[in-house]
Amino acid sequence: MTEPLLELRGLSGGYPPVSVFRDVDLSVNADEYVGFFGPNGHGKTTLLKTIAGLIDPWDGGIYFAGKRLNAEGTMRARVSHNFNYDLFRKRRINTRDVVDAGLIYVMQGNLLFPEMTVEEILDIAPRAARSRPGVAEMREQIHELFPRLRERWSSKIRYLSGGERQMVSIAAGLLAMPRLLMLDEPTLGLSPKLRIELSNAVRKIRETGVPLIIVDQNVEFLTSLVDRLILFDHGTITREIRAGDMPDHDQLMDMMFGGAH
Amino acid sequence: MAFDTFMFILMSGILLGGLYALMATGLAVVWTTLGVFNFAHGTFVMLGAYIAWQVTQSVAGGFGFMIAVVLSILVMFCLGFVLHFALIKPFERNQNVVLLAVISTLAAASIIENSVLLGWGPRDKQIAPPIGSKIDFFGASINTFDFVILGVALLTLFALAVFLRRTTMGRTLRAAAQNREAAELMGLNVPKLFAITLGISAATAALAGIFVGSLRFISPTFGADPLMKSLIVVILGGVARFTSPIYAAFVVGIAESFSAYFLGLYWSPALLFAMMIAVLLIKPEGLFGHRSKTL
Ligand SMILES: Nc1ncnc2c1ncn2[C@@H]1O[C@H](COP(=O)(O)OP(=O)(O)OP(=O)(O)O)[C@@H](O)[C@H]1O
Ligand SMILES: [Mg+2]
Numbered sequence: 001m002t003e004p005l006l007e008l009r010g011l012s013g014g015y016p017p018v019s020v021f022r023d024v025d026l027s028v029n030a031d032e033y034v035g036f037f038g039p040n041g042h043g044k045t046t047l048l049k050t051i052a053g054l055i056d057p058w059d060g061g062i063y064f065a066g067k068r069l070n071a072e073g074t075m076r077a078r079v080s081h082n083f084n085y086d087l088f089r090k091r092r093i094n095t096r097d098v099v100d101a102g103l104i105y106v107m108q109g110n111l112l113f114p115e116m117t118v119e120e121i122l123d124i125a126p127r128a129a130r131s132r133p134g135v136a137e138m139r140e141q142i143h144e145l146f147p148r149l150r151e152r153w154s155s156k157i158r159y160l161s162g163g164e165r166q167m168v169s170i171a172a173g174l175l176a177m178p179r180l181l182m183l184d185e186p187t188l189g190l191s192p193k194l195r196i197e198l199s200n201a202v203r204k205i206r207e208t209g210v211p212l213i214i215v216d217q218n219v220e221f222l223t224s225l226v227d228r229l230i231l232f233d234h235g236t237i238t239r240e241i242r243a244g245d246m247p248d249h250d251q252l253m254d255m256m257f258g259g260a261h
Numbered sequence: 262m263a264f265d266t267f268m269f270i271l272m273s274g275i276l277l278g279g280l281y282a283l284m285a286t287g288l289a290v291v292w293t294t295l296g297v298f299n300f301a302h303g304t305f306v307m308l309g310a311y312i313a314w315q316v317t318q319s320v321a322g323g324f325g326f327m328i329a330v331v332l333s334i335l336v337m338f339c340l341g342f343v344l345h346f347a348l349i350k351p352f353e354r355n356q357n358v359v360l361l362a363v364i365s366t367l368a369a370a371s372i373i374e375n376s377v378l379l380g381w382g383p384r385d386k387q388i389a390p391p392i393g394s395k396i397d398f399f400g401a402s403i404n405t406f407d408f409v410i411l412g413v414a415l416l417t418l419f420a421l422a423v424f425l426r427r428t429t430m431g432r433t434l435r436a437a438a439q440n441r442e443a444a445e446l447m448g449l450n451v452p453k454l455f456a457i458t459l460g461i462s463a464a465t466a467a468l469a470g471i472f473v474g475s476l477r478f479i480s481p482t483f484g485a486d487p488l489m490k491s492l493i494v495v496i497l498g499g500v501a502r503f504t505s506p507i508y509a510a511f512v513v514g515i516a517e518s519f520s521a522y523f524l525g526l527y528w529s530p531a532l533l534f535a536m537m538i539a540v541l542l543i544k545p546e547g548l549f550g551h552r553s554k555t556l
Contacts, residue, residue, distance in 0.1 A: 054442055111440060111443075113439040124432045124433050127429070
């Protein structure tokens, strides 16, 4: 058996002092599309931000391609009104290590860089790729995936629609030459037409060979796309569903809320 | 008023404007990127001038003006780079970072000023200008070097703008300024980019300081005026665009020059503050823009 690409072991975290997710165990293989589904505010974004190294994990381990990304041990939260502990508090995970390893996170509702043009952003995006090859080919593919972006090439992000911003975010994530891409609610707030356009693009990303973790509230979108659906509730994984027995919207609601919705 | 007098006053105003533009842009770039006001900016101007002055002295080898400029800029860039880690980075997670940075940069200003006083003494010094000739400009006799200063100041600002817009490095600086988290997710080293920004700001301050030092006398306390003028310019012009403080700098320079002639030297700060308050009341986001914080 090959070892998983991403593995979480007993991962806990949150915004001190508020704990948001606890004891999350997960492994994702190198050829998998994994979907996350769960109610609003139950910690999906917090989990992904922790994996991406934006927030320090409290406990547990994040392993990517056989390497541990976060520091060993449990975080001790020290807060004092008399002393600035930030001065020598070391981060327990470094975003740049995560990015260097090829684990790329595309933020939820990402404003990106409001005063920069699409062209400028896609120019600096491959910086995250460092030594990973294939950026030139990926640029070609991005033009095929998101033909709409070409028309907006020199517009500032501020003037783009939500869907177009999402496309730029995903395109920038792809230019980082990810070994695993995490998309956080890519279809949030999009019109049905844009949503179809975007889900087609996400489907096509599979052909580029990039595995995905994708969080979304749209059941049809998720179930048609992923190999495995993970139900996330109150900060833990409550259930995993394989491709064969994907539920429809109503069944899923029953599973999550016991029919009480 | 005779036309040649008018031209002379106008030209001194434009020269002042060029210097203020250089100083204020350094302050504005730090404000839009790091999100703090650097109250040590005036002492950067002063220290840059002292370093250049020292390099031209015979004890230090008596190097020429150009070498003094290059050395001073390099030293000040490094100082700015290092000071980010001492003055701003330790507080960046604190929600009161703006206030804390006011205090830490004020402290740095005081330390730099007193170190200069200890090292170089209180006596006025002047950097010998490399060009002494004058030219006749519409009847007014203007130093050739004034035109050089104006040209170099504007060219430096233009080069900085091109660097920020066209080069990948400059674009990563703007990215870090606009969305820190997204920049980190691109694998950018945000603290280093912020330190580079403070370094660039200190380097432009040094250049402005050298020019001031070759026009007037320098003393350890002369940084107060550049700091005040830069603040007035940044508040007056706003930072909606890279060019907003530059326009405002010329408005302030020309206003100062004319008020010094008509009202006397002592009244020009009062006039500038009155202008600033008027602008704050009518158009709080600054004269030349409608957004508050961009780069
Ligand atoms: N920066 C923050 N500081 C403190 N608490 C936060 C912060 N961001 C989110 N939270 C809290 O953490 C909890 C989990 O939020 P999170 O954004 O992870 O949920 P989510 O599952 O992604 O929800 P959604 O589906 O709405 O995106 C929420 O209760 C939220 O209020
Ligand atoms: Mg979320």
